[in-house]
Amino acid sequence: MASIGRPARSIRAGLPPFPFLIPGLLLAAGTLLPVAYLALRALGAEDLAELLLRPRTAGVLLRTLALALSVTAASACLSVPLAWLTLRTDLPGRRVWAVLGILPLVVPSYVGGFAVIAALGPRGVLQTVLQPLGVERLPEIYGFPGAFLTLTLFSYPYMLLAVRAALLGLDPSFEEAARTLGQSPWGSFRRVVLPQLKPALAAGGLLVGLYTLSDFGAVSLLQYDVFSRAIYVQYRGSLDRSLAAVLSLVLVLLTVLFLAAETRVRGRARYHRSAAGTARAADAHRLGPWRWPALAFCGAVALLGVGLPVGVTGYWLAEGLRHGESLGLVLKPLLNSVGVSVLAAGVTVAVAIPVAVMDVRFPGPVSFLTERVTYAGFALPPIATALALVFFAANYVPWLYQTLAMLVLAYVIRFAPQAVGPLRTSLLQVNPHLEEAARSLGRSPLRTAWAVTVPLVRPGMAAGAALVFLTTMKELPSTLLLSPIGFTTLATQTWSATSEAFFARAAASALLLLLFSSLSLPFVLRGEGGTGTGRFARRRARRPG
Amino acid sequence: MHWKHDRDSQQAPGDPTSPITPLRRLPTGARLPLALLLALLVSLIAAGCGETATTTSTAAPAEATTSAGEPADAADVGGRLVVYSGRSEELIGALVAQFEEQTGVEVEVRYGDTAELAGTILEEGSNSPADVYFAQDGGALGALAQAGRLQTLDADILERVDPRFRSAEGAWVGLSGRARVVVYNTGKLTETDLPASILDFAGPEWKGRLGWAPTNGSFQAFVTALVTTAGEDATRDWLEGVKANGPKIYESNSAIVEAVGNGEIDAGFVNHYYLFRFLKERGDAFPARNYFFPGPDIGNMVNVAGAGILDSAANVAAGRAFLLFMLSEQAQTYFAEEVKEYPLVAGVQADARLKPLADIQTPALDLSDIDDLEGTLRILQEQGIL
Numbered sequence: 001m002a003s004i005g006r007p008a009r010s011i012r013a014g015l016p017p018f019p020f021l022i023p024g025l026l027l028a029a030g031t032l033l034p035v036a037y038l039a040l041r042a043l044g045a046e047d048l049a050e051l052l053l054r055p056r057t058a059g060v061l062l063r064t065l066a067l068a069l070s071v072t073a074a075s076a077c078l079s080v081p082l083a084w085l086t087l088r089t090d091l092p093g094r095r096v097w098a099v100l101g102i103l104p105l106v107v108p109s110y111v112g113g114f115a116v117i118a119a120l121g122p123r124g125v126l127q128t129v130l131q132p133l134g135v136e137r138l139p140e141i142y143g144f145p146g147a148f149l150t151l152t153l154f155s156y157p158y159m160l161l162a163v164r165a166a167l168l169g170l171d172p173s174f175e176e177a178a179r180t181l182g183q184s185p186w187g188s189f190r191r192v193v194l195p196q197l198k199p200a201l202a203a204g205g206l207l208v209g210l211y212t213l214s215d216f217g218a219v220s221l222l223q224y225d226v227f228s229r230a231i232y233v234q235y236r237g238s239l240d241r242s243l244a245a246v247l248s249l250v251l252v253l254l255t256v257l258f259l260a261a262e263t264r265v266r267g268r269a270r271y272h273r274s275a276a277g278t279a280r281a282a283d284a285h286r287l288g289p290w291r292w293p294a295l296a297f298c299g300a301v302a303l304l305g306v307g308l309p310v311g312v313t314g315y316w317l318a319e320g321l322r323h324g325e326s327l328g329l330v331l332k333p334l335l336n337s338v339g340v341s342v343l344a345a346g347v348t349v350a351v352a353i354p355v356a357v358m359d360v361r362f363p364g365p366v367s368f369l370t371e372r373v374t375y376a377g378f379a380l381p382p383i384a385t386a387l388a389l390v391f392f393a394a395n396y397v398p399w400l401y402q403t404l405a406m407l408v409l410a411y412v413i414r415f416a417p418q419a420v421g422p423l424r425t426s427l428l429q430v431n432p433h434l435e436e437a438a439r440s441l442g443r444s445p446l447r448t449a450w451a452v453t454v455p456l457v458r459p460g461m462a463a464g465a466a467l468v469f470l471t472t473m474k475e476l477p478s479t480l481l482l483s484p485i486g487f488t489t490l491a492t493q494t495w496s497a498t499s500e501a502f503f504a505r506a507a508a509s510a511l512l513l514l515l516f517s518s519l520s521l522p523f524v525l526r527g528e529g530g531t532g533t534g535r536f537a538r539r540r541a542r543r544p545g
Numbered sequence: 546m547h548w549k550h551d552r553d554s555q556q557a558p559g560d561p562t563s564p565i566t567p568l569r570r571l572p573t574g575a576r577l578p579l580a581l582l583l584a585l586l587v588s589l590i591a592a593g594c595g596e597t598a599t600t601t602s603t604a605a606p607a608e609a610t611t612s613a614g615e616p617a618d619a620a621d622v623g624g625r626l627v628v629y630s631g632r633s634e635e636l637i638g639a640l641v642a643q644f645e646e647q648t649g650v651e652v653e654v655r656y657g658d659t660a661e662l663a664g665t666i667l668e669e670g671s672n673s674p675a676d677v678y679f680a681q682d683g684g685a686l687g688a689l690a691q692a693g694r695l696q697t698l699d700a701d702i703l704e705r706v707d708p709r710f711r712s713a714e715g716a717w718v719g720l721s722g723r724a725r726v727v728v729y730n731t732g733k734l735t736e737t738d739l740p741a742s743i744l745d746f747a748g749p750e751w752k753g754r755l756g757w758a759p760t761n762g763s764f765q766a767f768v769t770a771l772v773t774t775a776g777e778d779a780t781r782d783w784l785e786g787v788k789a790n791g792p793k794i795y796e797s798n799s800a801i802v803e804a805v806g807n808g809e810i811d812a813g814f815v816n817h818y819y820l821f822r823f824l825k826e827r828g829d830a831f832p833a834r835n836y837f838f839p840g841p842d843i844g845n846m847v848n849v850a851g852a853g854i855l856d857s858a859a860n861v862a863a864g865r866a867f868l869l870f871m872l873s874e875q876a877q878t879y880f881a882e883e884v885k886e887y888p889l890v891a892g893v894q895a896d897a898r899l900k901p902l903a904d905i906q907t908p909a910l911d912l913s914d915i916d917d918l919e920g921t922l923r924i925l926q927e928q929g930i931l
Contacts, residue, residue, distance in 0.1 A: 395670055
């Protein structure tokens with residue numbers, strides 16, 4: 001495949017140019033730190049074989065796989081229709097539904113888990129409503145159903161953002177060609193659009209699956225015994241870091257399996273247009289009477305993913321205020337949250353660009369491994385990653401330990417794949433000939449990347465930045481352990497108040513968290529704006545004459 | 546903004562402005578990406594050092610030992626004290642402010658989860674910035690003491706507290722206590738209806754009348770204590786008996802108190818202080834009260850929140866002053882009146898509605914040992930309760 005204009009001298013080495021290679025390798029080294037730490041700690045485990053071979057471990061493994069796969073599949077079932085309805089149809093209020101569709105991502109899983117229990121639990125809202133109708137007991141929410149529901153509701157937006165970016169970058173002429181060749185709208189969607197979405201589905205699915213492996217807020221609240229919960233019990237209950245490390249390394253192995261699966265699915269196919277000229281914006285499909293079931297679908301997802309947590313936190317707020325609890329709101333945590341999240345999003349996207357460019361434009365074993373390795377930090381329970389960074393920083397770079405730079409670094413290590421994935425998907429849709437043209441006109445590889453590639457991958461950058469921003473807003477374990485001392489965020493405020501059952505205070509912080517994250521979403525959607533090519537085409541089309 | 550201030554005051558490896566000067570001559574299009582890459586390089590090299598820079602690590606512990614080895618001069622209190630606290634800011638923030646005001650010590654507190662902060666201290670090793678560790682329970686303090694991370698405290702600190710509520714080796718001291726109790730609905734039951742031991746709740750007469758919170762940490766600590774004192778078999782029998790009574794499951798202690806108050810259940814197993822929040826908010830008419838067993842019973846097990854000074858503490862004098870302050874009449878009265886916990890120092894009265902601590906006789910129990918949560922969870926899972 002063609003490239004950004006590989007300089008002749010680096011062909012010899014078979015390596016990507018150093019301006020991409022070196023930052024890429026540094027990021028990979030950073031994301032491998034937690035794995036190195038876990039290996040170090042696992043060496044100290046005594047009854048390693050006994051732990052891994054006992055019957056419970058097999059059950060935990062099966063439950064972990066079942067949960068991760070089912071949550072990923074369910075996320076695809078929500079994301080593809082949501083993305084298509086909000087981008088390619090005349091659905092009323094498309095932008096609102098798009099925002100509401102992405103918003104659940106900002107709900108911390110411990111808040112989401114509480115919300116699900118409060119609504120659907122044994123004494124929940126639904127039970128109270130159904131009681132007069134003779135419903136004595138709802139189906140059990142604890143265990144798999146609750147964990148599945150919670151994790152799907154609050155992680156599917158990973159997939160939605162990836163699919164949206166891919167749909168936006170998709171040249172509608174493919175679809176039109178299929179239609180002119182006699183395919184029905186459904187047939188052209190199934191045969192042309194869906195296969196083109198494969199890399200996005202795989203990339204989004206990977207994030208959802210790995211997030212499910214790592215999360216313990218939801219599984220501990222809903223009492224589903226998976227690896228992350230077993231690890232959490234080791235850390236929190238027994239303070240046994242060696243056994244926790246052994247279990248975490250099993251999660252690393254699962255991550256490798258997931259990465260291999262995604263590599264197979266996405267293949268090495270090309271997804272850009274090859275003809276001259278630029279793509280037009282896609283025409284909106286008319287839904288006609290189908291708009292009612294479509295609205296019902298979007299409404300149901302929004303009700304569960306946004307209505308549920310907002311409703312429950314709103315109820316806490318009202319109850320707490322009714323009982324005279326003071327809110328004690330201060331500005332600092334809000335400023336801290338927004339400031340550090342913006343910083344983390346910017347830095348993460350900046351370091352993700354070289355990795356994505358290497359992987360797509362300079363394929364080879366080094367590029368491939370670099371990109372895959374960035375996922376290492378994402379599937380581990382956050383507490384394992386946080387303690388790994390505590391260990392390395394406190395012992396080897398104490399001047400960096402518990403500083404703001406350290407905290408941002410921790411976010412980059414944890415969240416890098418959230419930016420690499422969408423960027424990669426975006427880049428796959430850009431025809432390398434555009435970059436080659438710039439190179440042949442005398443631009444250096446870096447200037448080409450800046451002047452041509454970066455503007456064309458804006459949808460991927462926007463999606464990646466949004467993901468990192470939103471997840472940093474709610475991040476807890478690294479923030480608690482690695483931030484400068486006294487650094488409070490909305491997430492730490494929520495957690496602190498929840499742990500002492502000051503629900504009004506917890507709710508106030510949680511609602512602010514939701515509010516400020518949601519304010520960023522319209523900007524994200526505007527930033528998406530179609531790929532460079534689509535955008536230019538639209539601008540041109542608007543011009544009279 | 547705090548983060549911004551921090552960023553300015555340190556070496557700022559992410560700062561893109563300093564290394565950019567030689568790039569000025571480049572065309573503008575290339576400047577920004579290069580600057581970003583350089584900024585990235587600088588910050589990641591810093592992280593990369595962690596893997597190789599073993600040589601620098603030898604210097605750091607040496608510094609820490611010298612500062613820890615300085616004589617703790619009680620008169621020379623001052624400077625900066627770093628506290629890692631598993632108790633939340635809501636509970637101790639006001640006390641910390643009072644301590645700062647009285648001593649002039651500048652206190653910085655990292656709030657977090659008790660066990661996670663203990664894990665952090667273990668990972669930090671001798672480079673730990675923390676001077677004092679303030680934990681929600683004795684188990685985590687026991688784990689740090691076992692790892693040799695806590696200094697032996699002086700007798701003037703230890704002896705303020707009953708030996709039941711401090712480390713046998715003098716590594717940590719309890720600062721306030723909380724008892725397990727049975728909360729009951731006063732409309733349905735009187736004290737005479739309640740049994741002599743928590744073990745009696747396994748009897749069939751309690752079918753459909755109980756509530757518990759098996760996921761709650763305090764409940765699990767109680768089960769661990771039950772295993773320690775009565776043995777695993779007796780614990781399993783009790784859990785099975787209570788489970789056969791079909792207790793309603795709640796998320797938290799406060800949910801149980803609320804359910805007892807509105808008559809949903811007759812009685813539930815909780816920590817003693819949750820009731821007082823309800824009495825304060827809803828008034829004394831709230832129809833629920835705490836029940837203490839008449840004799841020595843593990844059902845009234847008392848756990849503590851406590852603290853110790855790290856072996857690597859840089860400011861031992863301030864750490865000692867902090868512990869002494871937390872054991873002062875002023876702080877103990879705060880725990881008793883504001884948090885409704887048991888003060889542990891003689892002479893400070895617990896809330897009048899509580900059974901005096903001296904009268905709660907539980908079987909001998911070393912609170913440092915209450916750290917085998919894993920074993921407890923295994924039992925709870927095998928009994929089908931979790």
